[in-house]
Amino acid sequence: xxxxxxxxxxxxxxxxxxxxxxxxxxxxxxxxxxxxxxxxxxxxxxxxxxxxxxxxxxxxxxxxxxxxxxxxxxxxxxxxxxxxxxxxxxxxxxxxxxxxxxxxxxxxxxxxxxxxxxxxxxxxxxxxxxxxxxxxxxxxxxxxxxxxxxxxxxxxxxxxxxxxxxxxxxxxxxxxxxxxxxxxxxxxxxxxxxxxxxxxxxxxxxxxxxxxxxxxxxxxxxxxxxxxxxxxxxxxxxxxxxxxxxxxxxxxxxxxxxxxxxxxxxxxxxxxxxxxxxxxxxxxxxxxxxxxxxxxxxxxxxxxxxxxxxxxxxxxxxxxxxxxxxxxxxxxxxxxxxxxxxxxxxxxxxxxxxxxxxxxxxxxxxxxxxxxxxxxxxxxxxxxxxxxxxxxxxxxxxxxxxxxxxxxxxxxxxxxxxxxxxxxxxxxxxxxxxxxxxxxxxxxxxxxxxxxxxxxxxxxxxxxxxxxxxxxxxxxxxxxxxxxxxxxxxxxxxxxxxxxxxxxxxxxxxxxxxxxxxxxxxxxxxxxxxxxxxxxxxxxxxxxxx
Numbered sequence: 001x002x003x004x005x006x007x008x009x010x011x012x013x014x015x016x017x018x019x020x021x022x023x024x025x026x027x028x029x030x031x032x033x034x035x036x037x038x039x040x041x042x043x044x045x046x047x048x049x050x051x052x053x054x055x056x057x058x059x060x061x062x063x064x065x066x067x068x069x070x071x072x073x074x075x076x077x078x079x080x081x082x083x084x085x086x087x088x089x090x091x092x093x094x095x096x097x098x099x100x101x102x103x104x105x106x107x108x109x110x111x112x113x114x115x116x117x118x119x120x121x122x123x124x125x126x127x128x129x130x131x132x133x134x135x136x137x138x139x140x141x142x143x144x145x146x147x148x149x150x151x152x153x154x155x156x157x158x159x160x161x162x163x164x165x166x167x168x169x170x171x172x173x174x175x176x177x178x179x180x181x182x183x184x185x186x187x188x189x190x191x192x193x194x195x196x197x198x199x200x201x202x203x204x205x206x207x208x209x210x211x212x213x214x215x216x217x218x219x220x221x222x223x224x225x226x227x228x229x230x231x232x233x234x235x236x237x238x239x240x241x242x243x244x245x246x247x248x249x250x251x252x253x254x255x256x257x258x259x260x261x262x263x264x265x266x267x268x269x270x271x272x273x274x275x276x277x278x279x280x281x282x283x284x285x286x287x288x289x290x291x292x293x294x295x296x297x298x299x300x301x302x303x304x305x306x307x308x309x310x311x312x313x314x315x316x317x318x319x320x321x322x323x324x325x326x327x328x329x330x331x332x333x334x335x336x337x338x339x340x341x342x343x344x345x346x347x348x349x350x351x352x353x354x355x356x357x358x359x360x361x362x363x364x365x366x367x368x369x370x371x372x373x374x375x376x377x378x379x380x381x382x383x384x385x386x387x388x389x390x391x392x393x394x395x396x397x398x399x400x401x402x403x404x405x406x407x408x409x410x411x412x413x414x415x416x417x418x419x420x421x422x423x424x425x426x427x428x429x430x431x432x433x434x435x436x437x438x439x440x441x442x443x444x445x446x447x448x449x450x451x452x453x454x455x456x457x458x459x460x461x462x463x464x465x466x467x468x469x470x471x472x473x474x475x476x477x478x479x480x481x482x483x484x485x486x487x488x489x490x491x492x493x494x495x496x497x498x499x500x501x502x503x504x505x506x507x508x509x510x511x512x513x514x515x516x517x518x519x520x521x522x523x524x525x526x527x528x529x530x531x532x533x534x535x536x537x538x539x540x541x542x543x544x545x546x
Contacts, residue, residue, distance in 0.1 A: 031261015052252030058206035061229020073295035120313030140304035274339035285310035392459030437468035
């Protein structure tokens with residue numbers, strides 16, 4: 001990307017951020033502005049965009065639990081949703097195409113292909129949206145990611161067969177070698193330390209071991225990155241690996257969003273078709289909601305997942321590009337899809353930010369569509385007289401749990417929204433249950449105002465702590481609420497929400513370390529410690545704080 005592209009992207013990304021919109025909205029606008037002034041993306045931007053998508057799929061694979069894909073709501077739900085969209089959208093497009101005349105270039109095969117492309121949802125947008133809201137680990141986030149991966153698999157299969165590329169006979173051998181060599185991949189990660197080598201290791205695994213090796217045997221590069229990410233995800237340092245790549249991935253994804261706007265010259269016909277696609281978009285969300293509630297998911301979970309998936313997809317754009325390249329579609333449809341994708345993200349971004357607030361007033365109505373029975377991950381919350389609730393049982397939450405449990409035995413309960421983490425805690429005998437603090441229904445199910453006196457928000461994502469704090473406030477929780485932040489602005493935002501206290505993790509860690517050092521020094525050199533204190537050359541930590 002040259003200086004002009006970077007400058008425009010930075011400007012509109014900053015404007016979007018100041019308007020409390022995801023920066024990706026600004027990047028999309030940047031692409032259209034640049035295209036209007038005749039700017040071309042070029043090969044370099046195309047490479048950057050592809051790298052961004054590949055690294056993003058690798059990161060998804062690292063966080064993915066394969067057994068999630070085997071659940072009926074994921075693979076059956078995704079398949080049924082794709083079928084419903086194709087069967088409904090195709091006749092609508094054909095009918096409108098008939099009214100528009102030959103200019104639309106539509107016949108039934110064309111309409112089916114376009115509808116298939118429209119059935120996909122944007123993986124890039126969903127991942128960025130869930131990360132910014134702290135909902136990647138929430139139940140609706142896990143369901144959305146699972147369905148997106150199933151959609152991506154369907155898209156990859158279509159692209160593979162439609163292009164006539166038959167995978168090499170070595171494809172199965174490669175997959176077998178990678179599966180059997182999982183321990184070797186783990187050993188490689190373990191030997192890379194904690195600095196720049198862990199980032200370089202992630203790039204090597206995603207782009208070389210995953211993407212390039214799959215290309216060599218005739219498979220899609222993105223699929224290779226996803227597959228190797230899944231294999232790497234079982235390693236204890238997988239979270240660190242994924243986190244080390246996040247900044248690089250985000251930077252490359254800027255190129256992806258710029259490229260959408262630069263896809264082709266905008267025509268009035270393309271704009272009109274894009275607006276029609278935007279009008280059809282809510283039907284995708286309704287279909288997701290209806291299908292997910294059929295699988296015994298609560299209305300709130302189905303609502304949140306449906307909104308996350310209510311966009312058009314970059315993979316749909318790739319399918320359209322293939323159709324145009326083979327002469328199956330008029331070129332205007334590629335432009336229409338690019339504009340429709342952009343508009344869907346522009347609309348979905350602010351709606352997803354307000355998803356919880358939009359749900360609350362209509363929750364009673366939406367709950368009428370729930371089906372009998374409960375989902376295994378959506379069971380009622382039962383407490384046993386605990387008065388202290390800790391949300392987020394990571395490193396910080398676990399230490400808080402252990403210390404509070406020693407002081408108030410039997411009064412502490414921990415909650416986490418990662419079923420794997422909950423299972424590990426329960427194996428060690430800790431009182432930890434599966435729950436999502438950002439779920440408004442949760443607070444109603446546990447009657448928190450009647451049972452809990454102290455809430456500790458220790459989730460690793462600041463946005464998740466903020467979301468939970470706002471949810472508590474909406475439900476008029478009168479108990480004590482504390483939270484943790486890593487930076488000054490995070491602590492300031494938490495305190496502005498009316499929390500009783502917000503702890504700066506790094507400051508408190510430094511203060512705790514100083515306390516420990518002082519205690520050790522007094523034990524080892526009481527003579528010097530006493531002398532320094534008498535001479536006034538040293539102060540106690542309480543003096544410093546006071």
